[in-house]
Amino acid sequence: MAFQVQIRINKNTIKPFGVASSSEEFEKFTIGELKERALGLFPGVNGNFKLSFAIFTFNEGDLEDNQTFKSCGIEHLSLLVVVLRMPGGGGMKLLHV
Numbered sequence: 001m002a003f004q005v006q007i008r009i010n011k012n013t014i015k016p017f018g019v020a021s022s023s024e025e026f027e028k029f030t031i032g033e034l035k036e037r038a039l040g041l042f043p044g045v046n047g048n049f050k051l052s053f054a055i056f057t058f059n060e061g062d063l064e065d066n067q068t069f070k071s072c073g074i075e076h077l078s079l080l081v082v083v084l085r086m087p088g089g090g091g092m093k094l095l096h097v
Contacts, residue, residue, distance in 0.1 A: 005034075005069075006079045009041055014079065017041070019069075026076065032065030038082065 002018045003026035009015060017038065020026035063072055074080070 003076050005074065006077060007038060007041065008079060008081045015041060016077075023076075027068060027070035029069050030065065031063045031067050031069075031072070034080075035065065041082075 003020040003023065004016045004018050006014050007017045017034075019029050019034065019037070069075075
């Protein structure tokens with residue numbers, strides 16, 4: 001069985017994203033590893049600007065690269081919201097809808 005999360009990449013698009021083949025591998029998967037692998041979901045992103053991710057869950061808030069899915073409470077099919085931050089952008093707020 002493939003273990004996945006769902007990634008919201010804009011207000012109208014949620015994509016399933018496979019991250020592991022076992023529950024043990026899924027629990028040890030880190031936010032940093034997710035960031036590296038998720039770059040493929042953003043075809044317009046290239047090396048012309050600095051890119052960082054802020055990944056949020058509605059219960060946990062901003063997540064750090066070294067955190068594992070288990071430490072964040074992320075489960076199979078959890079919904080993660082990815083926000084791209086680019087140089088020159090203003091402050092960002094996450095609004096709960």
